[in-house]
Amino acid sequence: MQKAVYTITPDDLALFTDLYELTMLQSYFDAGLTGEAVFSLYLRRLPEKRNYVLACGLSDVLDYLETVRFSDEAIAYIRSLGGFSERFLAWLGQFRFDGDVYAVPEGTPVFADEPILEVVAPIAEAQLVETFVMNQIHVQSMHASKAARVIHAAEGRAIIDFGGRRAHGLDAALKAARAFHIAGVTATSNVLAGYRYGLPVAGTMAHSYVEAFDSEREAFWTFARSHPDTILLVDTYDTLAGIDNVITLAEELGPEFRVRAVRIDSGDLADLAKEARTRLDAAGLGQIGIIGSGGLDEYEIAKLVADEAPFTGFGVGTAMGVSEDAPSLDLVYKLCAYGGVGRVKLSPDKPIYPGRKQVFRHELDGTAKSDVIARLDEELEGRPLLEPVMRHGARFPGVTKELNTIRDYARKEIERLPARLRSLSPANPPYEVEISGELADYTEIVRSRHR
Amino acid sequence: MQKAVYTITPDDLALFTDLYELTMLQSYFDAGLTGEAVFSLYLRRLPEKRNYVLACGLSDVLDYLETVRFSDEAIAYIRSLGGFSERFLAWLGQFRFDGDVYAVPEGTPVFADEPILEVVAPIAEAQLVETFVMNQIHVQSMHASKAARVIHAAEGRAIIDFGGRRAHGLDAALKAARAFHIAGVTATSNVLAGYRYGLPVAGTMAHSYVEAFDSEREAFWTFARSHPDTILLVDTYDTLAGIDNVITLAEELGPEFRVRAVRIDSGDLADLAKEARTRLDAAGLGQIGIIGSGGLDEYEIAKLVADEAPFTGFGVGTAMGVSEDAPSLDLVYKLCAYGGVGRVKLSPDKPIYPGRKQVFRHELDGTAKSDVIARLDEELEGRPLLEPVMRHGARFPGVTKELNTIRDYARKEIERLPARLRSLSPANPPYEVEISGELADYTEIVRSRHR
Missing domain, CATH: 3.20.140.10 (nicotinate phosphoribosyltransferase)
Structure with a gap:
């Protein structure tokens, strides 16, 4: 059976x-x-x-x-x-x-x-x-109702669905990605959802990638070779040192440097993003976006936006993926x-x-x-x-x-x-x-x- | 696609x-x-x-x-x-x-x-x-973790999973039924879960069934003819009048009466169950169980048990089906x-x-x-x-x-x-x-x- x-x-x-x-x-x-x-x-x-x-x-x-x-x-x-x-x-x-x-x-x-x-x-x-x-x-x-709040809080910044790993099962992860798209979410990390629904998919690298190399610099260098237009995750060891490693990479690669953004997944996101922005701009890397993630929900995003933290987008996982503050609706069929x-x-x-x-x-x-x-x-x-x-x-x-x-x-x-x-x-x-x-x-x- | x-x-x-x-x-x-x-x-x-x-x-x-x-x-x-x-x-x-x-x-x-x-x-x-x-x-x-709490609260009374309609998608409903069984839940109402996992399935009648007839008595009579060993839902119009209709049905059917239990899905469950028990016992129907349902979680069940409400089992839906008070775990793969x-x-x-x-x-x-x-x-x-x-x-x-x-x-x-x-x-x-x-x-x- x-x-x-x-x-x-x-x-x-x-x-x-x-x-x-x-x-x-x-x-x-x-x-x-x-x-x-x-x-x-x-x-x-x-x-x-x-x-x-x-x-x-x-x-x-x-x-x-x-x-x-x-x-x-x-x-x-x-x-x-x-x-x-x-x-x-x-x-x-x-x-x-x-x-x-x-x-x-x-x-x-x-x-x-x-x-x-x-x-x-x-x-x-x-x-x-x-x-x-x-x-x-x-x-x-x-x-969809949860995602609409997240979209509203982000005031036009990109929202990427990272929720599949903690969604309740396979179907929920896929249906959530569909509903999130309807509500205005920019992209999903879930490849099957992208395939099934024709949604934009997005994703970059995990901490495990960085850790598999002897140094973060080596990891960034290797990843950018495979995926020139990528987003680099900078908080594995020390976020601002990670930013400096991105700047070094830009100097080394010269015109071949095409990294699109960095992602900060932990720590004081607002402070780190501001300092990262300052350092990137000073290095002439004003075109590089900053993505925030790590336990975000609509309230945290609204706070970051209000604080003028210079994020260009956010990855949102569990809070949206399980609709944490309202995981059920009182829906009836009578x-x-x-x-x-x-x-x-x-x-x-x-x-x-x-x-x-x-x-x-x-x-x-x-x-x-x-x-x-x-x-x-x-x-x-x-x-x-x-x-x-x-x-x-x-x-x-x-x-x-x-x-x-x-x-x-x-x-x-x-x-x-x-x-x-x-x-x-x-x-x-x-x-x-x-x-x-x-x-x-x-x-x-x-x-x-x-x- | x-x-x-x-x-x-x-x-x-x-x-x-x-x-x-x-x-x-x-x-x-x-x-x-x-x-x-x-x-x-x-x-x-x-x-x-x-x-x-x-x-x-x-x-x-x-x-x-x-x-x-x-x-x-x-x-x-x-x-x-x-x-x-x-x-x-x-x-x-x-x-x-x-x-x-x-x-x-x-x-x-x-x-x-x-x-x-x-x-x-x-x-x-x-x-x-x-x-x-x-x-x-x-x-x-x-x-499974949520269900273990519900099982504990019920102190040996049967727990039936009613959560499929509000579980997050199809997979969650099935996986929940599997996990609930592991945690000690008695049966699931979800037929596909029963089929896939060989679980006991349970279920009786909805309010819509009772409403489709001109009277509750006619509904009970008709249902008991199709399903003699059934559980009758008694709270569509007036719970205690519903109990009286069950007693009348027992009198009319005589030895053919084999109804196993009644279900109370709304109102003051403790009071209604006590009065129902009194009336059923007085009519010589001590063998009939009483199932409680309607927005129950482990806390409500513990309270009913502490109040000595004479329930023989509980149907638990949304609260267990979405793990309402903890809809995610901080699970990581590092x-x-x-x-x-x-x-x-x-x-x-x-x-x-x-x-x-x-x-x-x-x-x-x-x-x-x-x-x-x-x-x-x-x-x-x-x-x-x-x-x-x-x-x-x-x-x-x-x-x-x-x-x-x-x-x-x-x-x-x-x-x-x-x-x-x-x-x-x-x-x-x-x-x-x-x-x-x-x-x-x-x-x-x-x-x-x-x-």
Whole structure:
């Protein structure tokens, strides 16, 4: 049962579901529940340290919905668990997702209670896909939202994703790189992410390279021979001595010297960068950039920028790679209609809004002022955010997979937010999201049925 | 370049590396650096809220090391990045990992500075694998360490992993389920994890199932017909009314009633469980268990257990699935010898220990008292933790893949720790880890070479 090397194949994806989805499907099948369900995916609340969440991951969800199938091997495994009828398993073998999906485009800033997507499909289809849909929108939206803060803090300086080694597993490293690109990150160090998504990849040298030589000078000299346009890591032994070694290398190589930048990974980054800048400039190496790294997050970067530390870019690893201060989003996927009738759980904390919905974003002079969550058939002022993205299991051709298009869209959408939402501090006041009168009334009607 | 459905194939794994590993390899190749390197993987410090880390993920690392290869497609992609010579790319096409690995067994509690594994190989081989090795040991050790706390808090009650939907991507969900099993978790809700690793899978019903019916009673009745031995979710509308519906169902079904448990997912869990227990017992349903879920972590579980809330088990999702309070470990992979000579970066905060090492765990009456990190050739009191696991790229047959064996080992190793380390609070005093005199002296010698 265990494969020699860990991989995920398309056949595996149908099994990437919670067991209860399958037990519920068996029971829907037994009871003949084939009516149309509406499931809504939304955030119950924003993380404390996020003023908005950048919705991301739709493309992977649509790819999955178009292709999810149970292989014979998968069916055999489900059979082995017991409790499933042969008739149901035969039906499962023919399972296809044939539903419709409405979603906000990837790269849209969203707020609590706003549907990120709504699935409209026979209940079994909409139910089964819950686990995968949540997993992928969750991880990518979480990563994009964190990266947007880092980008903002860097005020135009390059940000390079160094997070793959501490991302949670292989998929997270790749999906993070995708989400980071959408949020505006310059490049990733992860080669597979570059390959899969066509992203710029970046990287230079590690301390281990420098240590493998008898001296740092020898290491720099050797590396620059292999990679003339490189970035040299200068803090293995003594950062400023490292800078002096770069200057010596420039003198030795003369016109052949093409090193693009140095990287400082430890110590007092602001002080070291300032002194490094002074020494490089004095040596006529004003063209050499300075990259900072080593445990950076948006707060540290904002501080370095405020201190006028002369960094031209930053490598950001763990803090962004695991979204350290908000490693999860309170994202849920809730049934809100079945058989054309609104349905909700009676939640003790806050209401779930029944039926299909639309979000209208009201803008003034190009700046978002407030959103209204409304019933689908309402026509309110503002720009509707949800659009059809899949019909009868087929992705709309207009839904782009082009990451640079999504990145451009995200940048524009973030620029349209009030400035206080881009701040690293909690927005005061937070962004205003209202529930339309009609939706509030309908919610009360549906809730009252079960009280 | 983009595949229709997201998958990870064995061919992809060689590209799961940071670009700088490849640029360094090109330069090692150019400069003829083929000497033997020693890289050590260890934690620079424990997370604030962990008294130990449970080492996990070795098996996936060994699988990878045995099989990592660059496909023609991968080589073509690397060529497209520029800066790599054809001679180097031809060499890369023949790349195999032919080194030796020494490691602590999966399921071993480890502390700051202790090598979790050491790779001894030609420098290019030991260098290239850094990203994958770190990623996999990191994610699994992080998850196992979190789960060990949850298990401890539950004092023998069943723990079910519900985390897949909010785990960071697909790989994390699967690797978490594996690590959770090693740490003692009872079952996972993730079907693919069950399939891949042969784990017990568990799951029942969601609120959406109950809502799809006109009444909760009808939902329970229908579900119990499909799945007689099930667990019914009772908090969709009103938890105690839900309990009463279960009791009614028992009366209606008579001897056919085989429901095993109820699940409460919201509200005041302790109060609701106590009242549910009273009502179930009064109805002669003492055999029915009560499962608690809904945002639980080890602290909440410990509180419920202390309150004598009559739960027989808990479903734990996000908090364990993303290791919410410690979503990263400060795990590093450092060169500590090249060409038989100890090497270190001069770190501003704490020393890196050069050369190959061993960890001796000193035990008294079956309880671990302290560890000593020593040079490899020292023979000290106590149990050596690192053992050979791979030679010349081939896994030692004795290194088990059997998860239940690893789980048993982990349980025994955790039991051997002083009780204060299993506490949810910071151990006071923390576990004692010393550096042997010889290692301290050698470290000073190596450091002095670069000062």
